[in-house]
Amino acid sequence: xxxxxxxxxxxxxxxxxxxxxxxxxxxxxxxxxxxxxxxxxxxxxxxxxxxxxxxxxxxxxxxxxxxxxxxxxxxxxxxxxxxxxxxxxxxxxxxxxxxxxxxxxxxxxxxxxxxxxxxxxxxxxxxxxxxxxxxxxxxxxxxxxxxxxxxxxxxxxxxxxxxxxxxxxxxxxxxxx
Numbered sequence: 001x002x003x004x005x006x007x008x009x010x011x012x013x014x015x016x017x018x019x020x021x022x023x024x025x026x027x028x029x030x031x032x033x034x035x036x037x038x039x040x041x042x043x044x045x046x047x048x049x050x051x052x053x054x055x056x057x058x059x060x061x062x063x064x065x066x067x068x069x070x071x072x073x074x075x076x077x078x079x080x081x082x083x084x085x086x087x088x089x090x091x092x093x094x095x096x097x098x099x100x101x102x103x104x105x106x107x108x109x110x111x112x113x114x115x116x117x118x119x120x121x122x123x124x125x126x127x128x129x130x131x132x133x134x135x136x137x138x139x140x141x142x143x144x145x146x147x148x149x150x151x152x153x154x155x156x157x158x159x160x161x162x163x164x165x166x167x168x169x170x171x172x173x174x175x176x177x
Contacts, residue, residue: 033120035091036176043153049087053125065131066123068156072101086124093117097172105159106141111170139163145174
C-alpha cells in the first residue's frame with residue numbers, strides 16, 4: 001500500500017481509478033500496477049523504490065538503475081507463467097514515437113502522429129554493471145519521462161530501431177497521462 005491509497009481490481013482500459021495502484025491476480029499471486037498520474041511527486045516515488053532496492057541489496061544508490069520493459073497488455077494482466085518482479089507502471093504515452101510489440105523497440109513517427117499509449121511498463125532495479133552486460137550492443141534511445149505540465153521526472157532507456165542521431169530533432173518522450 002502506498003501512502004494510504006486503497007487498491008482496486010484492475011479493469012482493462014480503466015485509467016480513471018482514483019487509487020495509486022490496481023491489483024491483478026488472486027490472493028497467492030498479486031501484482032500491483034501503479035498509475036504515475038495519481039502521485040503528486042512521481043519522481044520521489046520512483047526514487048524511493050530504487051533506494052529501497054539499493055538498501056536491501058547492499059548496493060550503492062549511485063550504482064543502481066532501472067531496467068525497462070514495455071509489456072503487452074496480455075502479459076501485464078496475466079498471472080500465469082510469469083514471476084517478473086519489479087514496479088509495474090501504467091499511464092504513460094509515447095510522443096514522437098511508437099512501440100513495436102513484435103520486435104520490442106521504439107520507432108520514430110511523424111511529428112503529426114498522435115501520442116502512442118503504452119499499456120504497462122515493468123521497471124526492475126538492477127546494478128549499472130549488470131545492466132551494461134545485459135544490454136550488450138543493443139541500440140538504445142534515452143527517453144525523458146515528463147509530468148503533464150512538462151516537468152522532467154527521469155529518463156528511461158528503451159531499445160530502438162534507430163540510433164539516437166537518426167531520430168533528428170523529434171526525439172521520443174514518455175508523458176504521464
